[in-house]
Amino acid sequence: MSGREWLRRIGNEMLDLVYPPGLYCICCGKIIDESRTYRLCNDCMRSMNWNTGRRCLRCGRPLAENDPGELCFGCAQREAAGHGQGFDRGHACTGYGACAQAVIFSLKYGGRADIGDTLGEILYDYMMSEYDEDELAAIYDIVIPVPIHSDKLKKRGFNHAELMGRGFAERAGLRFDPGALVRLRGTVPMKGLGPEARRANIRGAFGIRNSRLTQIQGSRILLIDDIFTTGSTVDEIASVLKSHGASRVDFLAFAAAGDMVI
Ligand SMILES: [Zn+2]
Numbered sequence: 001m002s003g004r005e006w007l008r009r010i011g012n013e014m015l016d017l018v019y020p021p022g023l024y025c026i027c028c029g030k031i032i033d034e035s036r037t038y039r040l041c042n043d044c045m046r047s048m049n050w051n052t053g054r055r056c057l058r059c060g061r062p063l064a065e066n067d068p069g070e071l072c073f074g075c076a077q078r079e080a081a082g083h084g085q086g087f088d089r090g091h092a093c094t095g096y097g098a099c100a101q102a103v104i105f106s107l108k109y110g111g112r113a114d115i116g117d118t119l120g121e122i123l124y125d126y127m128m129s130e131y132d133e134d135e136l137a138a139i140y141d142i143v144i145p146v147p148i149h150s151d152k153l154k155k156r157g158f159n160h161a162e163l164m165g166r167g168f169a170e171r172a173g174l175r176f177d178p179g180a181l182v183r184l185r186g187t188v189p190m191k192g193l194g195p196e197a198r199r200a201n202i203r204g205a206f207g208i209r210n211s212r213l214t215q216i217q218g219s220r221i222l223l224i225d226d227i228f229t230t231g232s233t234v235d236e237i238a239s240v241l242k243s244h245g246a247s248r249v250d251f252l253a254f255a256a257a258g259d260m261v262i
């Protein structure tokens with residue numbers, strides 16, 4: 001190693017000491033101090049559309065303050081259609097704005113597996129703002145992440161929903177089973193597809209692992225995913241789980257698109 005290389009190496013090590021990679025805002029990349037909640041800088045903490053206002057009573061997505069209804073457009077339609085096999089209740093921590101999108105993209109496409117646990121912490125705090133730990137344990141038997149196809153798993157090296165789900169379930173002291181569901185086939189990206197096309201795209205894409213069939217019977221399940229949009233994915237999974245005897249299927253997502261967004 002030349003003297004110059006050595007100096008550069010020491011210089012880099014020193015930089016790592018002063019600015020460890022964990023000390024950047026997970027949304028904008030600005031340097032932050034260690035004590036920041038959820039590793040977000042002040043600006044991103046403020047810009048995140050935390051879901052603290054009016055919410056759809058069914059799926060939990062944020063409702064406009066001037067929206068007179070208690071359900072979002074999609075849930076009102078599902079209700080009118082007598083949708084029985086879908087999910088029961090949903091929860092989402094933020095609206096799907098630029099900040100939530102940046103964080104999700106870094107986790108899924110930027111190789112930032114470390115963000116999974118931070119989102120797990122956010123999921124936990126959100127649920128703790130709705131329930132206490134005893135209530136949560138009394139409502140749910142198993143926490144299950146939405147599985148991704150094996151091709152994606154190979155490419156990314158991890159399932160982001162599994163990392164989020166583990167972070168959540170460990171904090172909440174709930175049973176976590178990342179292997180309960182299997183992704184039977186890939187799907188085309190949902191972006192740009194209407195509700196019908198989304199349902200057709202996802203139909204038959206999920207199954208239950210044979211070894212889990214008995215434990216699903218009578219279970220109350222909380223599904224974990226990154227984003228909730230039209231609900232076609234969670235509805236499809238809920239109908240598979242319910243056809244095998246699950247008694248309740250709710251979901252918990254980090255972000256939910258606003259009303260009438262598909
Ligand atoms: Zn930031």
Ligand SMILES: [Zn+2]
Pocket residue numbers: 056057058059060061071072073074075076
């Ligand atoms: Zn809704």
